[in-house]
Amino acid sequence: MLDSKIPAGPLEEKWTYYKGHCKLVNPANKRKLEIIVVGTGLAGASAAASLGELGYKVKAFCFQDSPRRAHSIAAQGGINAAKNYQNDGDSVFRLFYDTIKGGDYRAREGNVHRLAEVSVNIIDQCVAQGVPFAREYGGLLNNRSFGGTQVKRTFYAAGQTGQQLLIGAYQALERQEALGNVQVYSRHEMLEVVIIDGKARGIIARNLVTGKLERHFGHAVLLCSGGYGNVFYLSTNAMGSNVTAAWKAHKQGAYFGNPCFTQIHPTCIPVSGDHQSKLTLMSESLRNDGRIWVPKQKNDPRKPNDIPEEERDYYLERRYPAFGNLVPRDVASRAAKERCDAGYGVGTTKQAVYLDFRFNLINKYGRAEANKLGIHNPDEATLVRLGKEVVKEEYGNLFDMYEKITGENPYEVPMRIYPAVHYTMGGLWVDYELMTTVKGLYALGEANFSDHGANRLGASALMQGLADGYFVIPYTIGNYLADDIATKPIPTNHEAFEAAEKAVSDRINTLMSIKGKQSVESFHKRLGKIMWEKCGMARNAQGLQEAIQEIRALRKEFWSDVRIPGEIAEMNPELDKAGRVADFIELGELMCLDALNRNESCGGHFREESQTEEGEAKRDDSQYMYAAAWEFKGESNWELHKENLEFEVAKPTQRSYK
Amino acid sequence: MEHYTMNLTLKVWRQKNATSQGSFETYQVRNISSEMSFLEMFDVLNEELIHEGKEPIAFDHDCREGICGMCSMYINGRPHGPWEANTTCQLHMRAFKDGDTIVVEPWRANAFPVIKDLTVDRSAFDRIIQAGGYISVNTGSPVDANAIPVEKEKADMAFAAAACIGCGACVAACKNSSALLFVSAKVSHLALLPQGAPERRTRALNMVAQMDKEGFGSCTNTGACEAVCPKEISITNIARLNSEFTLAGLLSSNK
Ligand SMILES: Cc1cc2nc3c(=O)[nH]c(=O)nc-3n(C[C@H](O)[C@H](O)[C@H](O)COP(=O)(O)OP(=O)(O)OC[C@H]3O[C@@H](n4cnc5c(N)ncnc54)[C@H](O)[C@@H]3O)c2cc1C
Ligand code: SF4
Ligand code: FES
Numbered sequence: 062m063l064d065s066k067i068p069a070g071p072l073e074e075k076w077t078y079y080k081g082h083c084k085l086v087n088p089a090n091k092r093k094l095e096i097i098v099v100g101t102g103l104a105g106a107s108a109a110a111s112l113g114e115l116g117y118k119v120k121a122f123c124f125q126d127s128p129r130r131a132h133s134i135a136a137q138g139g140i141n142a143a144k145n146y147q148n149d150g151d152s153v154f155r156l157f158y159d160t161i162k163g164g165d166y167r168a169r170e171g172n173v174h175r176l177a178e179v180s181v182n183i184i185d186q187c188v189a190q191g192v193p194f195a196r197e198y199g200g201l202l203n204n205r206s207f208g209g210t211q212v213k214r215t216f217y218a219a220g221q222t223g224q225q226l227l228i229g230a231y232q233a234l235e236r237q238e239a240l241g242n243v244q245v246y247s248r249h250e251m252l253e254v255v256i257i258d259g260k261a262r263g264i265i266a267r268n269l270v271t272g273k274l275e276r277h278f279g280h281a282v283l284l285c286s287g288g289y290g291n292v293f294y295l296s297t298n299a300m301g302s303n304v305t306a307a308w309k310a311h312k313q314g315a316y317f318g319n320p321c322f323t324q325i326h327p328t329c330i331p332v333s334g335d336h337q338s339k340l341t342l343m344s345e346s347l348r349n350d351g352r353i354w355v356p357k358q359k360n361d362p363r364k365p366n367d368i369p370e371e372e373r374d375y376y377l378e379r380r381y382p383a384f385g386n387l388v389p390r391d392v393a394s395r396a397a398k399e400r401c402d403a404g405y406g407v408g409t410t411k412q413a414v415y416l417d418f419r420f421n422l423i424n425k426y427g428r429a430e431a432n433k434l435g436i437h438n439p440d441e442a443t444l445v446r447l448g449k450e451v452v453k454e455e456y457g458n459l460f461d462m463y464e465k466i467t468g469e470n471p472y473e474v475p476m477r478i479y480p481a482v483h484y485t486m487g488g489l490w491v492d493y494e495l496m497t498t499v500k501g502l503y504a505l506g507e508a509n510f511s512d513h514g515a516n517r518l519g520a521s522a523l524m525q526g527l528a529d530g531y532f533v534i535p536y537t538i539g540n541y542l543a544d545d546i547a548t549k550p551i552p553t554n555h556e557a558f559e560a561a562e563k564a565v566s567d568r569i570n571t572l573m574s575i576k577g578k579q580s581v582e583s584f585h586k587r588l589g590k591i592m593w594e595k596c597g598m599a600r601n602a603q604g605l606q607e608a609i610q611e612i613r614a615l616r617k618e619f620w621s622d623v624r625i626p627g628e629i630a631e632m633n634p635e636l637d638k639a640g641r642v643a644d645f646i647e648l649g650e651l652m653c654l655d656a657l658n659r660n661e662s663c664g665g666h667f668r669e670e671s672q673t674e675e676g677e678a679k680r681d682d683s684q685y686m687y688a689a690a691w692e693f694k695g696e697s698n699w700e701l702h703k704e705n706l707e708f709e710v711a712k713p714t715q716r717s718y719k
Numbered sequence: 720m721e722h723y724t725m726n727l728t729l730k731v732w733r734q735k736n737a738t739s740q741g742s743f744e745t746y747q748v749r750n751i752s753s754e755m756s757f758l759e760m761f762d763v764l765n766e767e768l769i770h771e772g773k774e775p776i777a778f779d780h781d782c783r784e785g786i787c788g789m790c791s792m793y794i795n796g797r798p799h800g801p802w803e804a805n806t807t808c809q810l811h812m813r814a815f816k817d818g819d820t821i822v823v824e825p826w827r828a829n830a831f832p833v834i835k836d837l838t839v840d841r842s843a844f845d846r847i848i849q850a851g852g853y854i855s856v857n858t859g860s861p862v863d864a865n866a867i868p869v870e871k872e873k874a875d876m877a878f879a880a881a882a883c884i885g886c887g888a889c890v891a892a893c894k895n896s897s898a899l900l901f902v903s904a905k906v907s908h909l910a911l912l913p914q915g916a917p918e919r920r921t922r923a924l925n926m927v928a929q930m931d932k933e934g935f936g937s938c939t940n941t942g943a944c945e946a947v948c949p950k951e952i953s954i955t956n957i958a959r960l961n962s963e964f965t966l967a968g969l970l971s972s973n974k
Contacts, residue, residue, distance in 0.1 A: 127842065185864045194874075221882060
């Protein structure tokens, strides 16, 4: 039986109760305990720094050349917190409620409430570290709004919020490294978890410069290795983001939670051709100020600025008057797909819609600036000029990025956007303490199956990563390690380390010896295509069954015909990539299986068989009010465990943003 | 935007590992779309090399959005290539035309040794941050975020300095391989905020000392760093660092 270990008592007292009653490790004993942290993104860097500060001996790993380059760096729009600085009715309860509802009632109440509670501490902590959030003229912090909510609770630093938060966590980490509490291993890739007597006790990592395998002991192992959106090949994730760390843990006994829950983000720069290696996000915060539309006429040949107001279909404002352009991501993405499939798409590929800033640039920002400057009856040119300056301050880096990629100037012409894979709500199943089903093996940040249910609200991933790392794991790990203070470091010549290293080395040798004809990249692209077409924005039983067969065939082909140049004992990016793609192929099959099993639509998971007459997602609470936790049983073989979800406070209703 | 395709000649630095002698290799690439990014053009070339049974070119990259700071190519004599305020990954092929020859090298600096082909070791930057590029607060319960108001102008300036992505283009552009723009960006970010004030003195001294120890050269104010910085980190930060440094030196000798 899956035990989520939610503390007893009223929802709002659970976390306080837990903190008051969990076991502690005294400072002298902390120094004897070693912790391995895989990943230095927001979750990993904040965890490693905080645990180092507490006195544990920490080793942190990342595959980039510096911990500062983890994928978190790319987060754009902002981070939520229930500060209610705007006096617009926000509260811990409201953030909790919005998150549960936004996730379409597929997350745990206890976890989400804790997340909302610690959100306020995160902002305080980051400001103390010197994170330069946007401020008002009075010197206080500014906020913006994000989708799926009606309050302004998002803290931001232009379109570079992830960068600023990660630099804050990275600096805290480097400080601990200087103090000798943390040792960072950059350009290292974790390739196996070592389990001794049922407990995670270390990892096998490959030094990506020399190709050497290394053994590292830890009393506990934390996986903070990020999400697996790159299973689709094209996504907004960084090129290196991968599932390998989580997958190795899964194969060693950690259950995988809700693997099919994928977030397709509505506002990304569309695909331009076959050469495309990744997709670029245009932050959701742009929907604050941009209005989304398509022409009312199919295949309208006119340029966007030549199409008069009354011939534009602002379809989100039309379909969802209460939330308009700020509906949650899953809703906005499906609506864009619906318009394009119906023949109203724009641009050369017709797989795009417009995101237009002109209205707010003039009417919101231009007028406000004109008023400030005391300009009465400003003409349109003045309003445009004044508005541009404000828009530049808010989103300058995003507009520049758009122009570099497309060669078009979004201050003048509406952006063309289309949905793209962005985030994975699924991940390793964890209990309230963030422990997986393997003792002493934890998962934090996007790598766990998380607090976002079937759909994550914007600006909530940064919040969750930092909550897990700064404020949750420092308590919950003590509760585990308190029983481990007598355990001496296990020498890495222990047979379990020997065996784990041998397994990793055998797999690498096998990969290198295939010497086939097709490149790793070509397999990754083919996997991505299957996943996008059959396990993407809309899914059905037939497509999913086909996908499973196609993926199995692809796996066979990969293991008999992949070509990896170079050698093992050197820097070899193709070999690194081959290992990751091999794991993605296995994961892809499980995602399709999970999507097939869940014959309901919820959040980002849309089963065509389960929709309302208006084409909205239809949940089926009587059958599927559970988190799916899959246990690995062998090749193409999994067993489903269900964690039933109970909603005592936020009573499930059909989500409506109308 | 009109697009076109082009054929190009590439001269790329190949070096097997840190100890081997490197040299330029010449490659022809055909049918490159003007809509591709520079790194996608390298992807195409690498796929061809793999197909021909040759070793692909190793280069650093990750986000491909101009924010992680990982990509680092010295293109036609300029770090990150011809565009202003731009990273290698955000350079697009419409910057070139049919028949062009493009020369691509790694960052060159003693403190950034080549690991393989176009990949270099920039861990010196991490060690400079370890020397003092932080504010010494532990995770815990600091004061409410709005208890410390910060003048908007100062906060904006701190943010502009904090936008540095640690790519090292400034070092690669400098004839002395100085890292002063990088160091000054961090010192400015923290010195401009009230939270950073208590450690101002030691921070500037220690970070500069570490920079010297890593083998970066000294600054002779050529401004080459600012000209190539993808995040437009201003050289005025160097002036601020100098005054922080002088102040710190004065104060510590008065002790
Ligand atoms: C373009 C973009 C914009 C976004 N904007 C926002 C936003 O505005 N607000 C918001 O809340 N969220 C946003 N998100 C989501 C958010 O950025 C991520 O969910 C979050 O940063 C993930 O953090 P993490 O610490 O879990 O993992 P990551 O930051 O992905 O870090 C993973 C770490 O694990 C390491 N790693 C992985 N595998 C291994 C291995 N096998 N061995 C060793 N190391 C390994 C990596 O090196 C890296 O250090 C955005 C995401 C994208 C793609
Ligand atoms: S100062 Fe500019 S060029 Fe130098 S590391 Fe920072 S971003 Fe790169
Ligand atoms: S790859 Fe991240 S900045 Fe270029």
